Amino acid sequence: MTGADVERDPGNPSPLPQRLRISAYAVCARQGQVLLARWVPPDGATRLWTMPGGGLDHGEDPVEGVIREVWEETGYRVEVERLLGIDSVHRRAVLSSGVEADFHALRIIYAARVVGGELRDEVGGSTDRADWFELEAVPDLDRVDLVDTALELHRTAPPEGRLRR
Numbered sequence: 001m002t003g004a005d006v007e008r009d010p011g012n013p014s015p016l017p018q019r020l021r022i023s024a025y026a027v028c029a030r031q032g033q034v035l036l037a038r039w040v041p042p043d044g045a046t047r048l049w050t051m052p053g054g055g056l057d058h059g060e061d062p063v064e065g066v067i068r069e070v071w072e073e074t075g076y077r078v079e080v081e082r083l084l085g086i087d088s089v090h091r092r093a094v095l096s097s098g099v100e101a102d103f104h105a106l107r108i109i110y111a112a113r114v115v116g117g118e119l120r121d122e123v124g125g126s127t128d129r130a131d132w133f134e135l136e137a138v139p140d141l142d143r144v145d146l147v148d149t150a151l152e153l154h155r156t157a158p159p160e161g162r163l164r165r
Contacts, residue, residue: 016092019101024066025053025146026078026112027154029135034151035114037073037122038129039144042096047128049143051109051150054126062108070112074130075120078112084153085109085161087146109150 028035036049052073056065063080070078086108093103121129138147152163 016100016102019093019095019103020106021055021103022062022106022108023053023055024062024069024108024110025051025150026066026070026080026110027051027084027150028070028076028078028112028114029154030114030132032135033132034135034138035074035076035130035132036138036141036143036147037127038131040126040128046142049133049141049147050127051146052127052130063110066108066110066112071117072125073122073127075117076114077116079115081111081113083108083161084111084150085158085163087149087153087162107146107149109153111154 026035035052037052038047039050040047052070053066054069054073056062060068066080067078070076086106089103089105089107091103092100094100095103119130119132121127133141135151138151141147149163153161156163158164
């Protein structure tokens with residue numbers, strides 16, 4: 001997990017260190033299918049399907065970051081078509097370092113289309129497999145919540161770019 005450690009907010013009573021992670025993901029959908037990557041948790045727990053994408057490097061533009069991440073995880077070159085939305089998740093989490101933190105994730109979600117490359121699995125990264133799935137099969141997959149959020153943003157295109165929870 002990447003992200004920036006943030007100074008503790010004096011107005012936040014939580015004794016936990018604060019951690020902010022900004023990431024960008026792509027919904028690549030075609031002919032009733034969606035491209036997913038299988039995430040490998042640092043602790044070796046259950047591998048879960050996710051949207052291709054991930055943490056931004058410091059100073060990296062989100063569009064450039066999602067293009068890089070999709071290529072790393074799937075072997076595809078993509079073109080970003082539009083911003084679908086930004087998902088904000090705030091919870092307690094155990095980081096890859098084993099430290100519990102007050103974790104805030106900002107997940108920027110784009111619609112993208114494949115423009116080149118060949119499907120392949122990532123080696124030595126945060127994912128170990130990439131594949132296309134029929135949209136109807138997604139509910140039966142072991143997946144992270146981001147998959148449902150991203151697909152709902154893609155389906156509904158809310159004008160404010162976020163889902164009501």
